[in-house]
Amino acid sequence: MYPVTTIHHVGDYVGQTVTLRGWLYNKRSSGKIQFLQLRDGTGVIQCVAVKNEVGEEIFEKCSKLTQESSLIVHGVVRQDERAAGGYEITVLDVEPVGESVDYPITLKEHGVDFLLDHRHLWIRTPRQRAILKVRAEIMRAMADFLDSREFTRVDPPILTPSSAEGTTELFHIKYFDEDAYLTQSGQMYMEAAAMALGKVYSMGPTFRAEKSKTRRHLIEFWMIEPEMAFYTHEDNVKLQEEFISYVVQHVLSHCESELKTIGRDISKLESVKPPFPRLTYDDAIAWLQKQGHDIQWGDDFGAPHETELAEQFDRPVFIEKYPTNIKAFYMQPDPNRPEVVLCADLLAPEGYGEIIGGSERIHDYDLLKQRFEEHNLPEESYGWYLELRKYGSVPHSGFGIGLERTVAWICGLEHVREANPFPRMLYRLYP
């Protein structure tokens, strides 16, 4: 019996015999020597089997292994300059575990459609593994940042009686004899939680039944939604830039090899530190008009507008104080200019678009009740939300960050579908 370890830790065992367990990523052979590329989820390492050294029987076992067969390898860890990761294994013995016949994903090129149909296998490749590691590290950094600032994680429901904003299409399901919808945002519940616990955040899936078909959209995606009692718009924006900067710097220092595998140009991330540039909606419209765009005050930005605005800066940019009537009903009007609201969207650089939407929320009972009437929102569904303003209401703010867009930006991905392990897209529910 030899110590069992992982590829990530073989450096601690140089000169010793260890046991590794994993899958055969690739194999090259040359008559009397075979090179087995073993992967175990923590990395890839080359295991060398020489016929004269291991003997006929073990050499034969190696030659029968096919791509993605699972196996246990016993061998000596050796430092070797020729190896990609710096270490190699000299094979003493192999134990085949599960065979793999006609593995569909080869090491050559594949099309997107084929890869998505085989997503359950595609995630085994080094690039996809690296993206999933970065995603996990981003979520860890987000939670660490918020936990260290005394936020409490609260999980809002996924089944809801109706929508938060009333605009987007929701997934409708039967809830026994009632109608229910899959959540499109936990925000309203987080507002209730903030009145109970002060500073809270959620992390979970949200659903939009929109027929969106672009590289920035998924039908099911994850949001992180912090909500803070007594926070003003200004406090909110400041928290967001510290939050994003912490996450990016954390990934840079913890995921160096993953970012390299993905091929990310990390010089574009190093500058992501506070303060972030800020434009008011007014400034942004004026700037776009100067660039020759046909856009008027009161219009919302399109994707090309967002890209052009963000391209001016080397870090994310806030666009704040949008016109009241193009934003959600619950946003607090600017006391000096009621035609705009105290909100900010954060646009990521390099054309990744909006990654955060946040605002100060209306805390006044009468104003919120008036908004309900203006937007024809049924009080039987939203009564509880209005009631929060009746019992010790306080100014409060929050924001929602789209996880897949953040992962896509930090990893430099072409499309958000690679940022989710099993993406749900228009026309794609399998696997």
Add this chain to the structure above:
RNA sequence: UCCUCGAUAGCUCAGCGGUAGAGCAUCCGGCUGUUAACCGGAGGGUCGUAGGUUCGAAUCCUACUCGAGGAGCCA
């Protein structure tokens, strides 16, 4: 929902009116340092579906199906 593009071997693609092709993968053989290894050989096809034009259609036309990229909406 709209606009654009695509569908040929398991995969990636070429062929664009006259006998269905290549590389990779698979199988067989060779090779003691390979890095998407290489060299030789073999098997592998209802050219997305339906109809039309033509002496003849993978190729031209029409419809449909499926997918991709973009727009709108959003995170």
